[in-house]
Amino acid sequence: MNINISNSSGEPIYLQISNQIKTMILEGKLKEGDSIPSMRVLATELRISFMTTKRAYEELERDGFIESYTGRGSFVKAQNLELYKEEQIRRVETLLLEAVDTAKKAGISMSELHELLDLVNEA
Numbered sequence: 001m002n003i004n005i006s007n008s009s010g011e012p013i014y015l016q017i018s019n020q021i022k023t024m025i026l027e028g029k030l031k032e033g034d035s036i037p038s039m040r041v042l043a044t045e046l047r048i049s050f051m052t053t054k055r056a057y058e059e060l061e062r063d064g065f066i067e068s069y070t071g072r073g074s075f076v077k078a079q080n081l082e083l084y085k086e087e088q089i090r091r092v093e094t095l096l097l098e099a100v101d102t103a104k105k106a107g108i109s110m111s112e113l114h115e116l117l118d119l120v121n122e123a
Contacts (some may be wrong), residue, residue, distance in 0.1 A: 001037055005046055013048055017056035018063075025065050025076055026084055034076045036066060063087075 003020050005013055024030045037045065039053040046053070057074060060066040064083055068074040103113045 003046060005048065014052050014055040014059065017053065018059040021060055022065055022087065025079065026087060030076045032076055032078045036074050036076065038073055
């Protein structure tokens, strides 16, 4: 599993792991029933604490992306379209909030920001 950890991102490592696995699931790179590495294996591969991977997996389970079974491992859970859409809406909202904040700091009006969004959408 190809997970990249950035120590300079400001985002906790467990969230980086969780978000990257969610993205793989949502993009179809990981499918229903696929196994994911054990917490210990992933911790060893990434050279991080077992507790960090445990927290990431707990987050994934809580959000309904994986199921874990004692002695068997963790597997991608069936995704419903509503969960997928909600996750995507949250990602877009986060990015838009960041864009609005940046625009305000740069003195860009909301109408100019709307124009930029339309231009980007056409590309």
